[in-house]
């Protein structure tokens with residue numbers, strides 16, 4: 001069994017630096033595109049047989065050291081009572097955004113196993129199909145990032161509705177974060193009970209907050225979720241995109257592993273988190289457009305910098321982009337496996 005990824009999460013000695021990639025399943029793979037020409041995205045997410053198939057594609061094609069459940073962070077918002085659509089142009093659209101106390105009150109706290117059975121069926125099916133080939137990662141959006149989608153009604157540039165609610169209607173904002181935290185805790189715990197061997201909390205938009213506001217409006221909820229989910233015994237990874245300005249606060253999350261985006265040098269990130277940290281990251285996803293030798297140079301640099309942490313899991317600094325050439329992603333994984341061997 002390849003448990004290198006799980007060992008690295010726990011900060012244990014490994015033979016080589018393990019690698020997986022955020023958004024390793026997706027549109028850059030022709031095999032994924034073939035599947036998507038048959039079914040729409042949400043149907044794919046809700047069909048355990050198809051979702052499991054798409055989860056396994058990058059494991060077979062790239063040879064990564066972990067699989068990540070194919071789903072989306074916005075799926076639980078549907079069973080909280082929101083209408084969710086993915087439009088080709090705009091990305092996710094949530095109708096009737098939550099902007100006040102009444103909106104928060106309408107949201108239901110789901111019972112994950114009861115309301116999202118396909119998630120747990122997919123996890124169980126994947127554990128069977130993976131047969132311990134590589135570990136399976138489950139995931140959820142972190143409450144602040146989920147709150148931005150609920151409040152904005154989709155993606156945003158300025159997050160003006162979110163910050164306005166945060167500042168002008170703090171009680172309603174905190175009430176929303178409470179409901180989301182309860183949901184995320186039970187959702188992740190249920191994923192681990194069903195067979196997920198590690199979980200990642202995606203805080204894609206945490207980096208739009210000032211350090212002061214991150215500490216006040218987001219961090220307490222992240223801490224609470226991580227403390228709760230850790231009781232299940234599986235490692236918890238916390239990834240905040242654009243984390244450089246808030247790393248001092250992120251140090252307090254209690255996560256087993258901290259994901260780092262590409263905007264900060266990995267060595268500097270480790271200095272800020274302390275040498276006891278286990279880190280994940282942080283190649284710029286656009287570095288995959290470079291010639292192979294230059295991808296290798298960047299891999300070596302990141303591997304070398306990763307050595308100063310207690311543990312390092314190689315990843316991109318954010319998700320694989322749809323335009324990425326598959327052969328370059330394969331070359332990346334090979335380079336990590338070649339140059340990441342421990343003497």
Ligand code: CP3
Pocket residue numbers: 021022023024025026027036041068069070071072073074086091092139155202204241319
């Ligand atoms: O391979 C994996 O990483 C697992 C699957 C996964 C998806 N989304 C599939 C997906 C994961 C872990 C996510 C997380 C997710 N979803 C995040 C956090 C990570 C990040 O990228 O910051 C966020 C913010 C979302 C919300 C979301 N989902 C957006 C904004 C979009 C549209 C933009 C885009 O990238 O397409 C999605 C759609 C989505 N999620 C796709 C996939 C494969 C593309 C859907 C398609 O096939 O058309």
